[in-house]
Amino acid sequence: MARKLKSRLTTALALATGPVLFLAACGGGDDDSGAAANEGPVTIEFWGWVPGLEEAVAQWNEENPDVQVEFFRMTGDDGDKIPAAIDAGTAPDVVQMSVHSIPGHIVNNRLTELTDIAGDWEDRFTPSSWGSVVFDGALYAIPQDSGPTGLMYRTDIFAQHGVEVPTTWTEFVEAGRALKAADPALTIAQFSPNETGFWIQSVWQNGGSWNGIDGDAWTVNVADEHSLEVAEVWQTLLDEELVTTVEMWTPEYWAAINAGTIATVNYAAWFPVLLEESAGATAGNWAVAPSPTFDGEESAGDTGGSVNVIPAGTEHVEQAAAFVEWLNTSDEGLEHLINGGIFPSAVAGLEHEALMVEEPFFGGQVINEVFADAALQVPATWVDGPTFELTQNALKDEFAQVANGRKTFAQALADLESRTVADLTGMGLSVSE
Known part of the structure; x- marks a missing residue:
């Protein structure tokens, strides 16, 4: 039902605003990222706010010398700068943002479509979080965290x-x-x-x-x-x-x-x-x-959560997507996110040992067992x-x-x-x- 609604949402946007400038797998196969990779290390820029992302980026950079990530910690009104930066072609390659803001960015052609690269990742995430990032059968963001x-x-x-x-x-x-x-x-x-x-x-x-x-x-x-x-x-x-x-x-x-x-x-x-x-x-x-x-x-x-997007115009889409995949679905990436205090959207994260710990404040209860069960019971509506x-x-x-x-x-x-x-x-x- 969620995907059907998303599909109709995009159709209505197109009819209401004229031709919508959706990207057709922008940069997914026509960019020169492969050639650039052969010439030397690729550097991508990542903006986010989860505590401890510096450690995650450091591990990625150590293990991936051909794709280096430069991290900028978002504070205050940094998120408000993103739309203008995308429009001006100066945006970072990966951005963390609220899931609730996605429709406005799609309408304004600010997000790279990720269907060809990550469209088959659906089973890695909870149904409600995945349903929030798919529009008209096209994928425009990767879920990062949620609020069951x-x-x-x-x-x-x-x-x-x-x-x-x-x-x-x-x-x-x-x-x-x-x-x-x-x-x-x-x-x-x-x-x-x-x-x-x-x-x-x-x-x-x-x-x-x-x-x-x-x-x-x-x-x-x-x-x-x-x-x-x-x-x-x-x-x-x-x-x-x-x-x-x-x-x-x-x-x-x-x-x-x-x-x-x-x-x-x-x-x-x-x-x-x-x-x-x-x-x-x-x-x-x-x-x-x-x-x-x-x-x-x-x-x-659920209160909703945040996602990772790849802004339109990014030159190194595949490399950016590889980093996003590692950060949000790998055991190592999920550990960094969980230790940073977020509740992951990835199904693998719901059983991660870093999440399933006893909480002294709650009398030693493993409270995330309750939240993990809840994450799988949120209606995809x-x-x-x-x-x-x-x-x-x-x-x-x-x-x-x-x-x-x-x-x-x-x-x-x-x-x-x-x-x-x-x-x-x-x-x-x-x-x-």
């Missing part, structure tokens, strides 16, 4: 009050009621209007998506039944004051976590390290369980649209009004849908009613 979800919960709080760890969202609401009845200061979770990942992961888990394609037009799905089912759960939690409203990442948020007034955090695989860093005094009181499910279905959410950033920012605005009691979740989603449709039509794109 798990329920981080306070074992001491649940044990003290005799409350079972919830396995469904219905049970989650009931557990919130039981905790509040036992201690009015307790909330089972928090509602953070400024952190859209919580919403994305739940809609994704429920088989939803913000966008899709209907024939020659975009569809906007931010207020469809998948989202409204999520909204119903959270409206109940909010109305009954079973969650506390606090902006994520603020001192107030971490104070509540440290004080033990928030009993669970259902979030992505990259969050535990941040939890440990910011709530070290709570060590030993946490465990990770599978995320609660909708109607007991075996599914998990999510479709990114060309207005992802606009929709994300609008969601924050709408949910701020939910937090203030000015709107319900359902009203906020209806207004968000209208705003998203307006953004798409404002770009000259067709939108299906």
Whole structure:
């Protein structure tokens, strides 16, 4: 289903914007990389942000004298410089970027198509991560990391009050009621209007998506039944004051976590390290369980992750792809990535010994067993649209009004849908009613 949606996405882009300048395996067979390799070592430039990439590049360079990699660590707004650099022909050969940004780059002809080089790598990656990088049957990026979800919960709080760890969202609401009845200061979770990942992961888990394609037009799905089912759960939690409203990442948020007034955090695989860093005094009181499910279905959410792309105009496509393959699928490359703190998209990474380690902060639990299982249960339904950033920012605005009691979740989603449709039509794109 994911590939079919991606195919229709590309078709709609072409019809809405005129001839789309997609590259047909750009540089895959017509460049002079082979000749250049015969003349001497090839040097490619790589921009990324994963901690420890310097060590990965050093190992590659030692083992591959004919293809040397120069690494630049991205910080701040470095990612914002990439589009202009590609357009000017000065971009690096390999770039790490958010998976959500891919559609906009494809439309603007900024990415090298990798189908001929890496199209047969599909089985090496989780279905949901691979589905996010294939458009119209063509491959434009290699998945690097993802954010499958798990329920981080306070074992001491649940044990003290005799409350079972919830396995469904219905049970989650009931557990919130039981905790509040036992201690009015307790909330089972928090509602953070400024952190859209919580919403994305739940809609994704429920088989939803913000966008899709209907024939020659975009569809906007931010207020469809998948989202409204999520909204119903959270409206109940909010109305009954079973969650506390606090902006994520603020001192107030971490104070509540440290004080033990928030009993669970259902979030992505990259969050535990941040939890440990910011709530070290709570060590030993946490465990990770599978995320609660909708109607007991075996599914998990995801916040999305990053990918590696080869910008259009790169002279040494095959060499760049070889490095990307090694980094994201080899045992050595995956070890560097995992030690750098990311959760890999490669299936081999889900069983890597560097990932499957006991975590003292979580009472010695191998928490990534939970996240690895989740990674294989994420529905391959999510479709990114060309207005992802606009929709994300609008969601924050709408949910701020939910937090203030000015709107319900359902009203906020209806207004968000209208705003998203307006953004798409404002770009000259067709939108299906």
